[in-house]
Structures are given as structure tokens and as C-alpha cells.
Amino acid sequence: xxxxxxxxxxxLEDPVLKGYLEHAAQHGTPRPESQAxxxxxxxxLHAFSNSxxxxxxxxxLEHPVKxxxxxxxxxxxxxxx
Numbered sequence: 001x002x003x004x005x006x007x008x009x010x011x012l013e014d015p016v017l018k019g020y021l022e023h024a025a026q027h028g029t030p031r032p033e034s035q036a037x038x039x040x041x042x043x044x045l046h047a048f049s050n051s052x053x054x055x056x057x058x059x060x061l062e063h064p065v066k067x068x069x070x071x072x073x074x075x076x077x078x079x080x081x
Contacts, residue, residue, distance in 0.1 A: 006036035017042055020049040029056070 009025075012018040021039060024032040030052050038045040056066060073079075 004037050004040070006033065007039035009036070009039075012039060012042075014042065017045055020045055 009018060009021050012021065017039065021032065021035050024030055024035040030048070035045065035049075038048055055061075059066075
């Protein structure tokens with residue numbers, strides 16, 4: 001199975017990108033491990049984080065609908081977390 005290492009936060013020079021990782025570490029969402037992998041390609045980290053902010057943190061959907069989406073994804077990928 002492939003292993004992608006986490007990108008070290010201290011190596012990020014862009015304060016916006018570093019902020020994405022620090023926010024994930026502080027709040028647990030999006031998952032800090034996933035963000036640290038996305039950081040290998042700064043454009044991917046930026047695009048994902050912008051989408052996450054627009055949809056999950058600043059979106060127009062009510063919180064219960066977002067929770068249903070999370071449960072659906074977890075069940076679909078058989079995540080037992």
C-alpha cells in the first residue's frame with residue numbers, strides 16, 4: 001500500500017497555506033492528516049480549503065443537512081470512525 005508522508009508545516013512559506021494546516025490541527029476539520037497530504041501540492045491545498053470554507057463553514061445549508069452528508073460519505077466508504 002502506498003504511503004504519502006505528511007508535509008511539514010514549518011516548510012510552508014505561504015502564510016495562507018500554513019493557516020489552513022494550523023486551522024485543521026486546531027479544529028480537527030478538515031482532517032489535519034488529509035490537509036498535510038494535500039500540502040504537497042499547494043494549489044490542491046488552496047483549492048480544497050477554499051471549497052471547504054465555502055461549503056461547510058460559510059455555506060447556506062443547514063447544519064443537519066451537512067451532518068447527513070457526512071454520515072452518507074462515511075457509510076459509503078465504510079469508515080467506522
